[in-house]
Amino acid sequence: xxxxxxxxxxxxxxxxxxxxxxxxxxxxxxxxxxxxxxxxxxxxxxxxxxxxxxxxxxxxxxxxxxxxxxxxxxxxxxxxxxxxxxxxxxxxxxxxxxxxxxxxxxxxxxxxxxxxxxxxxxxxxxxxxxxxxxxxxxxxxxxxxxxxxxxxxxxxxxxxxxxxxxxxxxxxxxxxx
Numbered sequence: 001x002x003x004x005x006x007x008x009x010x011x012x013x014x015x016x017x018x019x020x021x022x023x024x025x026x027x028x029x030x031x032x033x034x035x036x037x038x039x040x041x042x043x044x045x046x047x048x049x050x051x052x053x054x055x056x057x058x059x060x061x062x063x064x065x066x067x068x069x070x071x072x073x074x075x076x077x078x079x080x081x082x083x084x085x086x087x088x089x090x091x092x093x094x095x096x097x098x099x100x101x102x103x104x105x106x107x108x109x110x111x112x113x114x115x116x117x118x119x120x121x122x123x124x125x126x127x128x129x130x131x132x133x134x135x136x137x138x139x140x141x142x143x144x145x146x147x148x149x150x151x152x153x154x155x156x157x158x159x160x161x162x163x164x165x166x167x168x169x170x171x172x173x174x175x176x177x
Contacts, residue, residue: 054092058156061078061079076108079107083095091173095108096170097168098170127155137154144174150175152175153173154170155168155169
């Protein structure tokens with residue numbers, strides 16, 4: 001009987017302690033979830049700001065890219081000037097200009113070297129989508145050719161007078177930046 005009496009006296013205290021522990025755990029979990037959500041919102045905002053800035057640079061470079069024979073040197077100089085002008089404010093690894101067949105008609109990285117001078121962008125999603133849709137596009141993370149690291153590129157179509165894409169300006173960002 002003594003055991004039952006002790007059990008009857010102790011059981012309500014154990015139940016109250018368990019209830020409070022569960023309540024505390026629920027409040028703690030809710031607080032942790034709220035902090036995680038706030039951190040995710042902050043990251044989303046910063047990523048969106050960076051993407052907007054990179055796309056804006058590509059869009060700003062697009063109207064000054066020249067098409068046609070002999071435009072390569074002028075495009076290289078222009079794209080290099082744009083990349084230098086934005087400096088560290090927008091972490092662009094490279095600016096590219098491609099004609100409709102995906103051939104390089106300008107880059108802010110010079111010299112590329114003989115191997116990279118023959119590279120085309122036809123295997124890159126940002127190029128294919130910008131040419132197909134005539135709208136800005138984003139590529140998938142890839143091992144960048146000139147920078148030898150993982151990057152992602154944002155493509156802006158160069159649209160001719162008839163509204164058909166005649167090329168693409170791309171801004172690539174190193175994923176480690």
